[in-house]
Amino acid sequence: MRHEAGTATKTTCPYCGVGCGIIATPRPNGSVSIEGDPEHPANFGRLCSKGSALAETLGTDERLLYPQIGGRRAAWDEALDLVADRFSAAIAEHGPDSVAFYVSGQLLTEDYYVANKLMKGFIGSANIDTNSRLCMASSVAGHRRAFGSDTVPGIYEDLELADLVVLVGSNLAWCHPVLYQRLAAAKEKRPEMKVVLIDPRRTMTADLADLHLAIAPDGDGVLFAGLLLYLANSDAIANGYIEQHTNGFKQALDAARGLDIARVAQETGLPAQQVEAFYRLFAARERTVTVYSQGVNQSALGTDKVNAIINCHLATGRIGRPGMGPFSVTGQPNAMGGREVGGLANMLAAHMDLENAAHRALVQRFWRSPRMADRPGLKAVEMFKAVADGRIRALWIMATNPVDSLPDADAVAAALRDCPFVVVSDIASATDTLRHAHVTLPSAGWGEKDGTVTNSERRISRQRAFLQPPGEARPDWWQIAQVAQRMGFADAFSYAGPADIFREHAALSACENEGTRDFDIGLHAGIEAADYAMMRPFQWPAREGEEVSRLFAAGGFYTPDRRARFVAVSPRRRQVCDTRYPMVLNTGRVRDHWHTMTRTGKSARLSAHLAEPYGELHPADAQRLGVGEAEIVHVESPHGAVLVRALVSPRQQQGSIFVPMHWTDQFCARGRVDALVPALTDPVSGQPALKNVAVRFSRFAAA
Ligand code: SF4
Numbered sequence: 001m002r003h004e005a006g007t008a009t010k011t012t013c014p015y016c017g018v019g020c021g022i023i024a025t026p027r028p029n030g031s032v033s034i035e036g037d038p039e040h041p042a043n044f045g046r047l048c049s050k051g052s053a054l055a056e057t058l059g060t061d062e063r064l065l066y067p068q069i070g071g072r073r074a075a076w077d078e079a080l081d082l083v084a085d086r087f088s089a090a091i092a093e094h095g096p097d098s099v100a101f102y103v104s105g106q107l108l109t110e111d112y113y114v115a116n117k118l119m120k121g122f123i124g125s126a127n128i129d130t131n132s133r134l135c136m137a138s139s140v141a142g143h144r145r146a147f148g149s150d151t152v153p154g155i156y157e158d159l160e161l162a163d164l165v166v167l168v169g170s171n172l173a174w175c176h177p178v179l180y181q182r183l184a185a186a187k188e189k190r191p192e193m194k195v196v197l198i199d200p201r202r203t204m205t206a207d208l209a210d211l212h213l214a215i216a217p218d219g220d221g222v223l224f225a226g227l228l229l230y231l232a233n234s235d236a237i238a239n240g241y242i243e244q245h246t247n248g249f250k251q252a253l254d255a256a257r258g259l260d261i262a263r264v265a266q267e268t269g270l271p272a273q274q275v276e277a278f279y280r281l282f283a284a285r286e287r288t289v290t291v292y293s294q295g296v297n298q299s300a301l302g303t304d305k306v307n308a309i310i311n312c313h314l315a316t317g318r319i320g321r322p323g324m325g326p327f328s329v330t331g332q333p334n335a336m337g338g339r340e341v342g343g344l345a346n347m348l349a350a351h352m353d354l355e356n357a358a359h360r361a362l363v364q365r366f367w368r369s370p371r372m373a374d375r376p377g378l379k380a381v382e383m384f385k386a387v388a389d390g391r392i393r394a395l396w397i398m399a400t401n402p403v404d405s406l407p408d409a410d411a412v413a414a415a416l417r418d419c420p421f422v423v424v425s426d427i428a429s430a431t432d433t434l435r436h437a438h439v440t441l442p443s444a445g446w447g448e449k450d451g452t453v454t455n456s457e458r459r460i461s462r463q464r465a466f467l468q469p470p471g472e473a474r475p476d477w478w479q480i481a482q483v484a485q486r487m488g489f490a491d492a493f494s495y496a497g498p499a500d501i502f503r504e505h506a507a508l509s510a511c512e513n514e515g516t517r518d519f520d521i522g523l524h525a526g527i528e529a530a531d532y533a534m535m536r537p538f539q540w541p542a543r544e545g546e547e548v549s550r551l552f553a554a555g556g557f558y559t560p561d562r563r564a565r566f567v568a569v570s571p572r573r574r575q576v577c578d579t580r581y582p583m584v585l586n587t588g589r590v591r592d593h594w595h596t597m598t599r600t601g602k603s604a605r606l607s608a609h610l611a612e613p614y615g616e617l618h619p620a621d622a623q624r625l626g627v628g629e630a631e632i633v634h635v636e637s638p639h640g641a642v643l644v645r646a647l648v649s650p651r652q653q654q655g656s657i658f659v660p661m662h663w664t665d666q667f668c669a670r671g672r673v674d675a676l677v678p679a680l681t682d683p684v685s686g687q688p689a690l691k692n693v694a695v696r697f698s699r700f701a702a703a
Contacts, residue, residue, distance in 0.1 A: 003026055003466045003467075004026070004139070004439065005026050005027055005028040005428070006025065006026075006027075006028075007025065007026065007466070008023050008024070008025045008453030009023070009024050009025070009464050009466040010022070010037055010040075010462070010464065011021055011023075011024055011446075011462065011463050011464040011466070012040075012446070012453050012455075012461040012462065012463050012540075013047070013050075013051045013054070013333065013635030014054075014106065014463070014599075015050050015051065015333060015594050016175060016176055016177075016330075016331060016332070016333065017176065017329055017330030017331055017332060017333060017335060017336065017374065017455055017456040017460060017470070017675050018042055018043065018156075018176050018177075018178045018179050018329075018455060018456065018649070019453060019455025019456070019457075019461055020036060020037075020040065020042050020043035020047060020048075020051055020052065020178050020204070021034075021036065021037030021039065021040020021043055021044045021461065021537065022034060022035070022036065022037055022040075022043075022047070022130065023037050023691060024033045024054075024447060024466050024691065026466060026467070026468075027545075029044065030065040030469075031055060032055040032058060032447070032466070032674035033050060033055070033213065034047070034051070034053075034054045034055045035047075035328060036051070036362075037107030037210055038667040040428040040459070040461070040537060041459065041537060042156065042178070042455055042537070043178045044458060046178045046181050046256075047161065047178065048177030048181075048591075048635060049177070049591060049592050049606065049609070049656065050592060050593075050594060050600060050606065051178075053592075053600070053603045053605055053606050054446070054447075056507060056602060056603035056604075057491075057600060057602045057603055058446075058447060058467065058603060059111065059602075059632065060202060060470040060471070061080045061358055061426055061602065062429050062455070062469075062471050062598075062602070063427055063428065063429055063442070063445075063471070063473070064427060064428065064429045064434075064440060064441075064443070064473065064653065065377055065429075065442055065470055065471025065472060065473065066442055066471050066472040067079035067080075067441050067442065067472065068127055068439070068440045068535075068671065069082060069439050069442065069700055070284055070438060071436070072440075073283070073376050075294060076111075076472060076474070076482075077113045079439055079441060080479070080482045080483055080486055081102060081486060082439060083423050083439055083441075083486075084395070084483045084486030086394050086421045086488045087099050087123075087394050087396075087421075087483070087487065088487050088488075088691060090234065090393040090394040090420075091123060093393075093469070096123050096124040096125035096127075096371070096373075097125045097127060097178060097391070098375075098391065098393045098394070098411070099125065099126035099127065099379070099390060099392065099393065099395070099396075100119075100125075100128065100129075100378065100383050100386070100387075100392050100394075100399070101115050101127070101128040101129075101256060101395070101396045101398065102128075102129060102130070102131075102206075102380065102383060102384075102395065102396070102397045102400065103115055103120050103128065103129070103130045103131075103338070103396075103397075103398045103399065103400070104130055104131045104132075104330035104332075104333070104398055104399035104400035105130060105131060105132040105135065105330075105332025105333065105334050105335040105338055106332065106333060106334065106399040106400065107314060107332065107338065107343075107398060107476055108167055108334060108337070108450075108451030108453060108463060108477075108498070109338070109341055109451060109453060109454065109460075109502070109505065110154040110342065110451040110452065110477050110498040110501040110502055110505070111336035111398070111399075111451065111475065111476040111477045111480070111536055112130075112235045112338045112341045112343040112351065113477075113501055113504070113505045114156070114481055114484075114493065115128060115343070115476075115480050116342045116343055116366060116479045117347060117369075118127055118362075118480055118483075118484045118487075118489070118492075118493070119340060119373070119377075120342065120348065120349075120354070120372065120373045121222055121307050121363065121364065121367040121369030121371075121372055121373075122367075122369055122370060122371070122484060122487070122489045123233075123371075123487075124370075124371035124372065124373055125150070125353055125373050126354055126373035126375065126377030127345065127377040127383065127392070128343065128344075128345060128347050128377060129331060129343075129344060129345040129377065129378065129379050129380045129430050130329075130335075130338050130343050130344060130380070130381055130400075131332075131380065131400040131402070131405060132331075132332060132335040132338050132339070132343070132344070132379075133172050133296070133344065133379055133685075133687060133688075134380065134382040134405065134687065134688060134690070135298075135330060135333050135415045136293075136297055136328060136330045136331065136333040136465050136687075137297070137302075137344065137434075137682075137685040137686055137687040137689045138293075138296065138297040138298075138299070138302030138305070138306050138682050138684070138686065139296075139297055139306050139328035139330075139378070139669075139682045140309060140339060140347075140666075141302075141306070141575065141648035141685035142302075142306025142328075142567075142685075143306075143310075143311075143507060145303070145565060145567050145684075146307055146310045146311075146314070146557075146564055146565055146566075146567060147305055147386050147552070147557045147558055147559070147565075147566075148350060148557050148558035148559030148560070148565075149351055149466070149557075149558035150339050150347075150401055151458075151551060151552075151558065152327065152328060152336075152350075152457065152458055153319050153320045153325045153326065153327075153550060153551045154218070154289065154319075154325035154326075154327045154410075154457070155214070155457040155458075155539070155549050155550060156179060156182060156456075156457050157322070157509075157549075158289045158322065158323050158324065158325055158327065159179065159182060159183045159186065159327075160182060160183070160185075160186035160535045161186075161195055161290055161293065161322045162193065162285075162286040162287045162289040162323040162324070163194065163285040163290070163323065164194050164195075164196065164282065164285035164288040164292065164378070165183060165193070165194070165195045165196070165279055165288075165289050166195075166198065166278075166282070166288065166289070166290040167195065167196070167197045167198065167199070167200075167205060167209070167291050167292075168198045168290060168291070168292040168295065168296050168299075168309065169198065169220065169292055169293060169490070169691075170199070170205070170291055170294070170295060170296075170329065170589065171199065171201075171203040171204065171589070172205050172291065172293075172329075172348040172547055173203065173204040173205040173206050173207075173208070173432070173591075173616065173665075174203065174204055174205070174590060174591040175293065175294075175331065175588075175589050176387050176456075177591070178203065179329065180208070183195070183208070184208055185698060187208065187257060188606045190270060192567055193545075194210045194211070194281055194285070195207060195208050195210055195211075195355055196210065196211045196212075196213065196278055196280060196281065196628075197209035197211070197212045197213070198204060198213045198215050198220060198223065198295075199212070199213075199215070199295060200214055200215065200216065200217055200295075200584075200586065200653050200656060201586065201616075201651060201652060201653065201658060202650070202651035202652075204289060204591075206631060206651075207512075211274065211278060211281070213270055213274055213275075214270070215268050215269065215270055215276060216267075216268055216269035216270075216573060216651055216657070217573075217574075217576075217584050217586065217691065217692040218299055218300075218301055218305075218573050218574040218651065218691075218692050219267060219269065219270075219309045220295070220296055220305045220308070220309075220571070221269035221274070221301050221304050221305045221569055221572070221573070222264055222267045222268055222360055222570050222571040222573055223264060223268050223270075224260065224305070224309050224311070224312055224455070224656075225255065225256040225259050225308050225311075225569055225571035226256065226259035226261070226263070226264035226275070226279075226571070227252065227262070227278075227279055227282060227312050228252060228253060228263070228308070228311050228315055229256040229259050230521050231279075231282070231283055231312065231315055232253055232284065232315070234283050235521070236278075236284075236314060236316065238317030238318075240317070241314070241316075242290035242314070242315060242317075244312075244555060244563055245317075245552075245554075245557070245563055246314050246563055246564045246565070246566060247561070247563050247564070247566065248565050248566035248567070248568065249314075249315065249566050251566065251568040251639060252255075252311050252315075252566035252567060252568045252569070252589040254568065255568035255569060255570055255571070256571065257594075258355070259610050260304065260573060261275050261279070261692075262299070262464070267571075268573070268575050270308050277579040277703060280508070282312070283345045283405040284430070285330050286316075286317055286318060286621075287318075287322070287323035287324055287641070288313075288316075288323075288324060289323065289324060289325055289326075289327055290306075290309050290312070290313065290325075290326050290439075291326065291327045291328075291329055292306070292309060292327070292329075293325070293328065293329050293330075293331065294329055294331060294588065295326075295366075295691060296309070297471075297684060297685075297687055298687060298688065298689060298690040298691045299571070299574070299680050299687075299689050299691060299692065300574055300680050300689040300692075301574055301680065301682065302682040302684075302685055302687050302689075303437060303684035303685045303687075304567070304684075305655060306326075306328070306341075306568040307561045307566075307567035307569055308522070308567075308569045308571070309326050310326045310567075310579050311566050313325060313326045313568070314564050314566060315566075319549065319552050319553065320550040320551050320553035321553045322550070325550070325605045327410045327456075328456070329456045330455075331589075332478075332508075333453050334453040334454060335454075335494030335495075336453075336454035336455060336456060336458065337452065337453050337454040339351070340505075340540075341505060342354070344379075345376050345377035345378055345379050345383075345686075346376035346377070346379070346521070347509055348360065349363055349505070350363075350505075350509045350511070354373065354374075354375070354376055355375070355376065357607065360374060360500050361374050362511055363508070365493060365508075366490065366511060368491075369492070370474045374632040378392075379400075379681070379686030380406065380686065380688075381407065381679050381681050381686065382405065382414045382669050382686065383395075384406060384411075384415050385423065385453015386417075387416065387419050388411060388414065388415035388416075388418070389448070390418075392419065392420075393419070393420050393421065394420065394421040394422075394423075394613075395416075395419055395421070395422050395423070396423040396424075396425070397422070397423065397424045397425070397433060397437075397475055398424075398425045398426075398443070399425065399426060399427075399443065399476065401426075401431045401432060401433045401596045402416075402433055402597070403432040403433040403435075403436070403593070403672075404431070404432050404433070404500065404503040404596045404664040404672050404674060405547070405596060405661070405666075405674055406594065406674060406679075406688070407674055407677035407678060407679045407680070407688045408639050408640075408674075408677065408678060409640070409672050409674040409675040409677075410639070410640050411639075411673050413432070416433070416436035417597070419436070419486045420476055420527055421438055421439075421635070422437050422438050422439075423437060423438065423439045423440075423441065424436075424437035424439075424440050424441070425440075425441040425442075425443045425476055425605075426440070426441075426442075426443055426471070426480055426598075427442070427443050427444075427445040427598070428598035428599075431598060432596075432664050432672070435680040437485060441479050442472060442473040442474070442481070443473055443474070443475065444469060444473045444474060444475045444476075445469070445471040445473070446463070447465065447466055447467045448462065448465050448467050448468065448469040448470075448473065449463070449465055449469070450462070450464055450465050450474075450475075450497070450498045450656065451475075451477070451498045451500075451502075451503060451656075452535075453477070453540065453636070456542075457537065457539065458539045459537050460520065460535075460537045460538055460539070460540065461537040461579050461640075462535050464604070475498075477495070477498065477501060480493075480497050481493040481494070483496055486638075493535070496693075497529070498532075499527065499528075499529040499532035499533070500529075501528065502524070502532055503524070503525065503527050503532075505521075505524065505595070506521045506522060506523075506524035506525045506527060507522070507525040507526075509521045509525075510522025510523075510525040511523050514523075518668050519538060520541040520542065520642055521540050521541075523542050523543055524542075525596065529634075537648065538700045541656070551612075552585045555610075562585050568627075574692060575604070575695040576692055576693065577655075577694045578585060579693065580698060581636075581637060581638070581657060581695055581696050582655070582694075582695055583621070583651075583657055583695050583697060584655060584656040584657070584692060584693065584694065584695070585637065585656070585657055585658075585659060585673075585677075585692075585693040585694075585695040586657070586659075586691050586692070586693075587658070587659055587661045587673050587674070587677070587690050587691060588656045588658065588661060588691070589661060589662070590609065590660045590662065591609055591610075591658065592606040592608050592609040593606060593607075593610070593612065593660070593662040594662070595608075595661075595662065596662060596664050597662050597663070597664070600662075602652035610660070612644075612645055612663070613642070613643075613644045613645070613659065613660060613662075613663035613673070614644050614645045614646070614647040614659070615633050615635055615644040615646055615647065615657045615658070615659045615697065616647045616651070616657065616658040616659075617633070617646060617647070617648060617649070617651050617652055617656075617657045617658075617697075618648075618649070618650065618652045618653060618654040618655075618656070619648050619650060620654050621655065622646060623659075625697070625698060625699060626682070626699055627646050627648070627697075627698075627699045628648075628699075629646060629647070629648045630645055630647075631645070631646050631656075631699055631700070632645060632699075633645070633646045633697050633698070633700060634644070634663075634698050634699075634700040635657060635659060635673075635676065635695050635696075635697040636676070636696055637676040637677070637678070637693055637694060637695045637696075638678070639675060639676055639677065639678055640673070640676050641676070642659065642672065642673055642675065642676060643700055644659055644673075657697060659673045659676075660673070661673055661674065661690075674690070676693060676695060677689075677690055677693050679701075
C-alpha cells in the first residue's frame with residue numbers, strides 16, 4: 001500500500017554499493033520527498049545527485065504493468081504456469097543444466113536467496129549467475145584465494161582514519177560519491193592525509209589526489225608486485241604478522257623478483273620518480289587503505305591484481321585495524337547481498353562452497369532438497385555462449401539488461417533471439433533485452449518492495465516499501481516462489497513474505513559449520529516479522545554480545561589452517577593494440593546515470609549533466625585524426641561499432657578513448673559500447689575485461 005502522505009519511511013538507496021540510508025515521505029500531491037537518513041552509518045544524511053533525484057525516477061511511465069506472453073497481456077496464473085511448464089519440460093528432456101537464471105545486483109537479498117535455492121537445491125543445476133559477475137567477481141575470487149572466504153576486512157570509517165588512501169581503478173567521486181564526500185571531508189580536516197590515485201584517466205577523483213599515477217591500462221599488477229619487493233627491500237614488512245598469520249610470502253616475493261623501480265616504470269608507463277614517490281609513501285604510512293573497484297576487477301588479469309594488492313597489506317600487517325586494509329568497493333546496491341546467499345554460479349548460500357561436499361550436504365539437509373548441484377554452473381559470459389550454442393534451452397533474466405551490458409553484446413542479442421524460451425522479469429517496459437522475451441513479468445521496483453541489501457562494508461540495511469506497485473507488478477521473490485510451487489516444490493517455497501525468507505537465510509547462516517562462520521547473521525535466525533520491519537542497519541558478523549566491525553587484525557582467516565595465503569602473482573601487463581586497432585578503449589560510469597538508464601534516464605535533471613554518449617579523447621589524438629570538439633566519432637573494434645560525440649580533453653591519456661557504458665539503442669542509435677568489447681574473461685573469476693579493448697576511431701562522415 002502507498003503510505004499516507006506525511007509518513008516517513010527509512011529505506012536504502014538502490015544505486016551504488018555505498019548503500020546510503022534514505023528517508024522517503026510521500027506528499028499529498030502524489031510526489032515523494034527524498035532525504036538522506038542522518039542516522040544511517042553509511043552516509044549520515046548525505047546523498048549524491050542520483051540518490052537526491054530518486055523521486056524523479058518513480059511513477060508508472062515506461063513501467064511493465066502486467067504479465068505478457070508473446071506480447072499479449074496475460075493473467076499471472078497463465079504466465080507462471082507457462083514458465084513452470086517450459087522449465088520443467090526442458091529439464092525433463094535435456095537435463096537440469098539446460099536451464100539457467102541470469103539475475104542482478106539490483107535484486108534484494110531475499111529475491112536472490114529464493115532464486116539460488118530453486119536453481120541449486122531443487123532444479124539441481126548451478127546455472128545461476130548475476131550481473132555482479134561484471135562488477136566484483138575478481139574481488140570475490142581474490143578474497144577467497146587470500147582469506148579462504150569472500151570477506152571484506154574493513155569499514156568506511158577506515159578511509160577517514162587513514163594517513164594514506166590509495167585509490168586503484170576507482171573514480172570514487174562519480175561512482176561512490178558519498179564515500180568520496182566522506183574522504184574529502186576527512187582530508188580537509190586532516191591535511192596530513194595523503195591520497196594517491198592510480199588510474200589511466202585523470203578523473204574528477206584526481207582533483208583530490210596528492211599524487212596521480214596515470215598508469216598504462218592493466219599495469220596495476222606489476223605496480224603492486226613491485227611494491228611488495230620494495231617493501232621487503234626497505235624493511236617495511238611486518239615479520240611477526242607474516243610468521244604468525246600467513247603462508248606463501250617467500251613464493252610471492254620470488255614471483256616479484258626483478259621488478260625494481262626502473263622495470264616497474266617501464267612496464268607501467270609511469271615516470272620512475274612517481275613510482276618511487278608512491279612506494280615511499282606506502283612504506284612510511286602504517287595507516288594505509290587501498291580502495292579498488294572496476295579498474296582492477298574488470299580485467300583479464302583482475303584476480304591477480306586483487307591479490308597483488310592484498311599481498312602488500314598482508315606483508316605489512318595492515319589489515320583489519322583502524323585506518324588500514326585492502327578495500328574492494330562494489331558497484332551495485334546488493335552485489336554483496338547476492339554473494340552472501342550464493343548468487344554466483346560457483347558459490348552456495350551463507351558463503352559456503354559449492355565444491356565442498358560437506359557444505360553441499362549441510363545445505364541439502366537444511367533445504368530438504370531433492371537434488372543439489374554438485375559442480376559450478378556457467379558464469380555470465382559462458383552462460384550466454386551456452387544460450388548461443390543451444391545448450392541452454394530456457395533462460396530467466398531478472399532485473400538486468402544483458403543485451404546492453406554484457407561484452408560482445410550483439411552476440412548476446414543473437415543468442416537470445418534464437419533461444420527457445422526466454423523469460424524477463426523487469427520494472428521497465430522497453431529494454432533491448434525485453435524484445436527477446438517470450439514471457440515478460442512485471443516486477444515491483446524500489447519503494448514498492450521490502451527486503452534487505454548489503455553494502456560494501458558488510459552492512460545489512462532494509463529496503464522498505466512506501467508506494468503501491470503499479471498495475472499488477474509483484475516482487476521477484478514471489479514470482480520465483482510461484483514458479484517453484486508450480487514445478488512441484490510447494491513445501492519449500494511457500495513463503496509468507498520477505499521476513500520469512502530472511503529468517504530462513506539467517507537460520508542457514510547459524511548452522512554449525514566449522515570454517516564458514518565468517519558470514520554469521522545467525523542471531524536473526526528466529527526474527528519475528530515485527531522485528532524485521534524495524535530492523536536497523538547492522539554489520540556482519542553479528543554475534544551475541546559482540547560487535548565485530550573489522551576482521552583479521554589478529555589473523556583468524558577462513559582457510560583450513562586459519563592463515564592467510566599470499567598469492568604468487570606473475571606480474572605482466574596485457575597489451576591489446578595492434579596496427580589495425582591501435583587505440584585503447586576504456587568503459588565506465590558517469591556521475592549522474594546508472595547502468596542502462598532505465599531509471600536515471602527519466603530524470604531531466606540527471607540527464608542534463610551529460611546528455612548523450614560521448615568519447616573522451618586526448619587533444620593530440622583529436623588533432624591527428626582531424627576530429628573537432630563535439631563532432632561525431634566512429635569507434636570500431638573487431639566486434640562492433642558505436643557513434644559518439646567527441647569530448648576532447650587532456651584528462652584522457654594519449655592513445656586511448658573513454659566511452660560511458662550507459663547509453664543503449666533505446667536512447668541512441670549505435671550507442672551500445674559493450675558491443676565493441678570481446679567476450680574475454682579473467683581465467684579465475686570469469687569477470688569480463690571491459691576496460692582494455694583495442695579499437696580504432698575516426699571522424700564520422702555521413703554517407
Ligand atoms: Fe545512492 Fe550511492 Fe549516491 Fe549513496 S552514493 S546516494 S548509495 S548512488
